[in-house]
Amino acid sequence: MRRRATSSSTCTGCWSLAGQMPRPDASAGFAAQTIGQPDGWSLAEGSTRAVLTRLFRESVLPNWKVLVLGLAAMVATAATSGVLPFLMQMVADEVFVAKNEQLLFVLPGLVILVMTFRAAADWVSQVADAWLGNQVVADLRIRMFDTLANADLGWIQRTHSGRFVSAFVNDTPIVDRAAAKTMTSMVKNGLSVLFLVGSMFYMDWRLACLVVAGMPLAIVFLGRQKKRISGSVRRSMQEAGDLGSMLTQTLQGIRVVKAYRQEAEEAARFRGIVGNIVDYLMRTARSRAAVGPVTEALSGLGFAAAILYGGWQGIHGNVSLGHFMGFMTAAMLAYQPLKSLASAQASLSEGVTAASRVFAIIDYASHVTESRSAKPLKVSEGRITFERVGFGYEAGKSVLADFDLEIAPGQKVALVGPSGAGKSTVINLLLRFFDPEAGRILIDGQDIRDVTLASLRSEIALLTQEPILFDETVASNIAYGSEGALQEEIAAAAEAAAAHDFIMRLPNGYQTRVGEAGGRLSGGERQRIAFARAMLRNAPILLLDEPTASLDAEAEAKVQSAMEKLLAGRTVLMIAHRLSTVKRADLICVMDEGRIVELGTHSELLARNGAYSRMFGTQFATEEPALSALRG
Numbered sequence: 001m002r003r004r005a006t007s008s009s010t011c012t013g014c015w016s017l018a019g020q021m022p023r024p025d026a027s028a029g030f031a032a033q034t035i036g037q038p039d040g041w042s043l044a045e046g047s048t049r050a051v052l053t054r055l056f057r058e059s060v061l062p063n064w065k066v067l068v069l070g071l072a073a074m075v076a077t078a079a080t081s082g083v084l085p086f087l088m089q090m091v092a093d094e095v096f097v098a099k100n101e102q103l104l105f106v107l108p109g110l111v112i113l114v115m116t117f118r119a120a121a122d123w124v125s126q127v128a129d130a131w132l133g134n135q136v137v138a139d140l141r142i143r144m145f146d147t148l149a150n151a152d153l154g155w156i157q158r159t160h161s162g163r164f165v166s167a168f169v170n171d172t173p174i175v176d177r178a179a180a181k182t183m184t185s186m187v188k189n190g191l192s193v194l195f196l197v198g199s200m201f202y203m204d205w206r207l208a209c210l211v212v213a214g215m216p217l218a219i220v221f222l223g224r225q226k227k228r229i230s231g232s233v234r235r236s237m238q239e240a241g242d243l244g245s246m247l248t249q250t251l252q253g254i255r256v257v258k259a260y261r262q263e264a265e266e267a268a269r270f271r272g273i274v275g276n277i278v279d280y281l282m283r284t285a286r287s288r289a290a291v292g293p294v295t296e297a298l299s300g301l302g303f304a305a306a307i308l309y310g311g312w313q314g315i316h317g318n319v320s321l322g323h324f325m326g327f328m329t330a331a332m333l334a335y336q337p338l339k340s341l342a343s344a345q346a347s348l349s350e351g352v353t354a355a356s357r358v359f360a361i362i363d364y365a366s367h368v369t370e371s372r373s374a375k376p377l378k379v380s381e382g383r384i385t386f387e388r389v390g391f392g393y394e395a396g397k398s399v400l401a402d403f404d405l406e407i408a409p410g411q412k413v414a415l416v417g418p419s420g421a422g423k424s425t426v427i428n429l430l431l432r433f434f435d436p437e438a439g440r441i442l443i444d445g446q447d448i449r450d451v452t453l454a455s456l457r458s459e460i461a462l463l464t465q466e467p468i469l470f471d472e473t474v475a476s477n478i479a480y481g482s483e484g485a486l487q488e489e490i491a492a493a494a495e496a497a498a499a500h501d502f503i504m505r506l507p508n509g510y511q512t513r514v515g516e517a518g519g520r521l522s523g524g525e526r527q528r529i530a531f532a533r534a535m536l537r538n539a540p541i542l543l544l545d546e547p548t549a550s551l552d553a554e555a556e557a558k559v560q561s562a563m564e565k566l567l568a569g570r571t572v573l574m575i576a577h578r579l580s581t582v583k584r585a586d587l588i589c590v591m592d593e594g595r596i597v598e599l600g601t602h603s604e605l606l607a608r609n610g611a612y613s614r615m616f617g618t619q620f621a622t623e624e625p626a627l628s629a630l631r632g
């Protein structure tokens with residue numbers, strides 16, 4: 001059977017807002033890094049400008065061609081807005097006052113031309129705007145996923161999946177809507193205001209001064225509202241994360257929720273979170289809603305002053321009607337983009353807050369990284385050596401201490417011991433889901449920290465208690481991690497795993513979808529697909545976390561032969577809760593509180609009359625599945 005290496009890489013080049021985003025020190029020990037970061041990632045307090053600059057540089061600028069096109073279209077739209085007041089002035093002065101009939105036929109044509117051009121430019125700018133926004137969302141989601149896929153297991157386990165889902169689903173569209181779109185709308189409206197205010201000053205600088213007199217007040221007011229908005233938005237996003245967490249938790253544990261009749265309590269908790277979200281959203285809405293009317297009221301003052309002064313000048317014959325009408329058209333046209341500009345400022349804080357949350361994920365630096373000089377792992381015989389390995393998930397709480405174990409090529413070693421002894425931790429360390437704090441782990445003499453993660457993991461196959469299947473076809477579940485496997489190879493692996501016959505009875509054979517987490521298959525069928533996956537991968541090292549523990553005797557009997565085939569010719573490290581598993585081992589390693597307390601064969605250990613013998617008497621003799629007593 002062919003062997004293939006999977007491709008995987010670590011997050012080596014992570015971005016950071018210097019001084020803004022918290023970045024854990026990758027050189028420190030794992031346990032030390034987790035202190036003070038209960039969730040593994042915290043909200044970054046980047047300044048608005050820093051966050052926007054970064055968003056622009058990393059997500060918008062790479063699409064600079066569309067950006068330039070969109071900007072050109074915006075300038076064209078804004079410039080045509082600036083032309084309209086002059087056309088109005090000409091209509092009033094030349095048609096109404098000077099009675100110029102020729103112009104009466106020219107001006108409507110000009111208006112149609114200008115308006116058509118403006119409409120076309122507006123369409124281009126809107127499409128470019130949408131394209132850029134979608135690209136920003138896609139880019140942020142892809143980069144977050146890359147970080148997640150390459151992050152160490154510790155961070156992912158500490159952070160609730162709902163928080164991640166919320167960042168992907170809720171936060172990225174807010175970045176698009178409130179930051180990317182607002183940025184472009186600010187450019188567009190800013191340019192319109194610039195052209196129109198320019199026209200106003202060009203026509204009559206005194207009148208223009210009166211109209212814009214209220215602006216400084218509006219700016220001060222806006223600053224205050226922005227602070228309020230960013231506070232309430234931050235809280236509402238945190239609550240949305242909690243909502244996601246609660247939803248996934250309830251769905252995952254729905255059987256327990258129902259069995260313990262906790263529906264009402266869960267619904268009350270849910271209502272509480274939803275109520276909090278509404279509360280924070282309303283605070284945001286109130287602050288944002290105040291921006292438009294206040295700007296409006298202040299511009300009303302400016303208009304009133306302009307009418308008073310302009311009217312006075314008109315009565316005394318200092319300005320013509322056309323002059324005044326042209327000016328007021330410019331002022332009125334400037335009013336809408338000015339109001340949008342003020343509102344955009346407010347929603348910008350929303351986008352910046354969401355972008356900070358997204359960057360906090362993107363910036364996470366995995367604790368498990370590849371060294372620059374990492375080489376592919378070369379497994380010649382399959383010897384595994386644990387040398388005085390020490391490890392703890394949390395600071396000051398040792399889980400493994402001075403763990404020494406030598407597994408000879410092709411040897412089958414069973415890890416046994418009470419719940420919490422550290423058996424799964426040994427497997428976690430061998431796969432480099434975590435790195436040891438002390439000592440080292442070698443495969444055929446190569447420290448696993450000096451080899452590439454992809455090569456390490458492609459030489460190891462893992463079978464877990466609960467087989468992990470994806471909602472794909474049977475064939476792609478078997479071929480998971482063995483890209484490019486041929487149909488015959490997949491079928492051969494399934495045959496060896498005693499899975500071919502039941503697969504052929506499925507409605508679409510190998511092309512049948514297995515449902516969420518393989519829900520359409522029985523436990524034994526799921527496990528046989530997982531065996532077939534391991535067969536196809538054909539890795540020289542096999543890690544088993546009691547894959548038959550959740551099967552009943554009949555289902556276990558069906559996978560026995562598959563198991564024998566799988567184990568043959570490989571170095572195997574297995575967590576054993578059952579006598580049937582322990583019996584397969586050449587060497588039994590009895591663990592307690594992170595240390596090896598006994599090591600030997602089944603008969604040697606029984607003869608020693610120690611921990612293993614006691615365990616045998618209480619647990620294995622009865623062949624209790626899953627050893628509930630051992631697991632506490």
Ligand SMILES: Nc1ncnc2c1ncn2[C@@H]1O[C@H](COP(=O)(O)OP(=O)(O)OP(=O)(O)O)[C@@H](O)[C@H]1O
Nearest residue numbers: 157393394399418419420421422423424425426631
């Ligand atoms: N992700 C984690 N974060 C913090 N502590 C952990 C984590 N995983 C395991 N531990 C702790 O480490 C210790 C060893 O756990 P481990 O899962 O290795 O035990 P085990 O021997 O495999 O237990 P079991 O037989 O019950 O599966 C336990 O005290 C456990 O609470």
